[in-house]
Amino acid sequence: MIHPDRTGSAPSPAAHADFEARLGEFRGLVAPLLRGTDPDRQPRRYLYDLVDDHLARAGKGLRPALCIATCRAFGGSTETVLPVAAALEMLHNAFLVHDDIEDGSEFRRNRPAMYLEQGIPLAINAGDAMQASSIRLARQSAERLGPAGSRRMLDEFDHLLMESLEGQALEIGWVRDNNCQVDADDYLRMTLKKTCWYSFIHPCRIGAVVSRPDDRASLERFDRFGYFLGLAFQIQDDILNLAGETRTYGKEIGGDLWEGKRTLILIDVFSKADRFESERLRAILAKPRAARVTREIEWMSATIRKYGSLDHARRVAQQFAAAAAGELEAAYAGARDGHDKDFVRDLVRYVVGRRV
């Protein structure tokens, strides 16, 4: 077990490998449900092959792991929670397929994004089918919970969907309109919507509902934990996008700069840049992505280094991870100690220690 502390030091390589092995175990539980496309359904070539191929580019599987671990920590059964855990992974993949089109991203898990391999029309349609499949999977768990529990769980899933789509709307709207006034508060609000709800808060809340469907206890006790953890995760993601290695990160390095995303890093640069630099940043970001050139992206990277904005982001991510660690016991009050609660505890360290 990795003992999280508030100093933000990275886990040891052995602890890191151990955590990834446990993540792999959770992935193994969920995988059969993600391969469950009915082989009789057609068309394979224009739809189901695309879906299966994307799911086969397995990600880390953080969301289902957090959901299953939370459910079991509160005494719920693996069998009941598995379908909705798979639903979280399916929906995450649906989002990625559409996000890559919306952001103009080129790579996903070390392969060209689906829309580049299959064309935008089929990729939009495949993402729609994955969203629909995620609801079907969620219903499989809901049906085992009785009417009230079922309703609660599907309400959670619906809220998760809407918050995520609202957050994504903010992010791509800011890029479209080249909004250079976005500040750190805006970023936190957008990230709460775009990342925290579907990746952290709702996986916990849904795991808790499945474990105790008729327990009317508030699910809000997970909100601060998941909010802080999601912020740490997203900021670390933004850092890896700029400073990671292509091979392990699986996407093009610097993609966020090419895409003009309003990350905490870019916002920090804007807040520190002089008037000339701000105007140059704004002018580069005003161009359509395809019109930006390498020299401009390199200048943006150099300006980020000049102002230490990556280090700023690293500090903020560590602070949020520490804040999440501080919320953990309140969120998991009543959960039993053991493997699953340890997993959640170690996840907090992992989100900022990871290089993938």
Add this chain to the structure above:
Amino acid sequence: MIHPDRTGSAPSPAAHADFEARLGEFRGLVAPLLRGTDPDRQPRRYLYDLVDDHLARAGKGLRPALCIATCRAFGGSTETVLPVAAALEMLHNAFLVHDDIEDGSEFRRNRPAMYLEQGIPLAINAGDAMQASSIRLARQSAERLGPAGSRRMLDEFDHLLMESLEGQALEIGWVRDNNCQVDADDYLRMTLKKTCWYSFIHPCRIGAVVSRPDDRASLERFDRFGYFLGLAFQIQDDILNLAGETRTYGKEIGGDLWEGKRTLILIDVFSKADRFESERLRAILAKPRAARVTREIEWMSATIRKYGSLDHARRVAQQFAAAAAGELEAAYAGARDGHDKDFVRDLVRYVVGRRV
């Protein structure tokens, strides 16, 4: 009331106007649920304004009308069926937003398509939100039906989604790969998936489930009726796309030719064209849409006229409408006579008589 016969003669202008007035009444029932976006939810500018604006471009509302009329004809309540009827309209709009991107369509209901006004990224995201909202609306009806009825209804909705997305995959896959081997059987199979299930078969089946949630009677009695009616509707849509008037049709005339869609009309031309014409057709369709020129589209139109393929399609649409009329009594056995059953009866004539 329009008395359908098997001759395929068009309804009189007065009967047509009367039917459209009745359609308007159904639209009036559904409209409040489609305007129900919580005004506190954000962002309006990048998400909810787009959704509301698209819904305000009201279509005919055939799907909710058929669902409500069927439910009431079998003794169900308007109040219970309204949310899922609104869900059908919401999902239809979600499909349109994504279809317009996938097809490269320029106009929708006499306005530029959403993606042309707002950009592809925000339009994809708004379509996703509309799909999610449709599920939420469907659940509002389902929750009033008890566990078994609720499950049946949501299974219907899920099947509707998947069939539609499978059919759309076929249509856009054929365009992408410039498949010129598609024959009439392929077209019927694609149209069953793309159009018939979500526009006709499931609106009937869902209306019936809501009226009698615990009735285990097979819903398959609606399948042939909805299949024939959906084929008549889609073929008429393909005809209007080529031979309608822009003002009433609301989309660019000839758009299907620009988009390279495999309609029954195009398939008929391929089956009758000589080798030179087939090769020229194939070569035009092999180009990306933007590379096609007006002269080529005009030559395609002239070839369609030369082979009488529009008249062929009109005859086939009439035959399917007549077949639907022949199935109506079997599908609606046990339904009470009156306003709602008359509406369904008149709908059969309307789908091939309409000019919109």
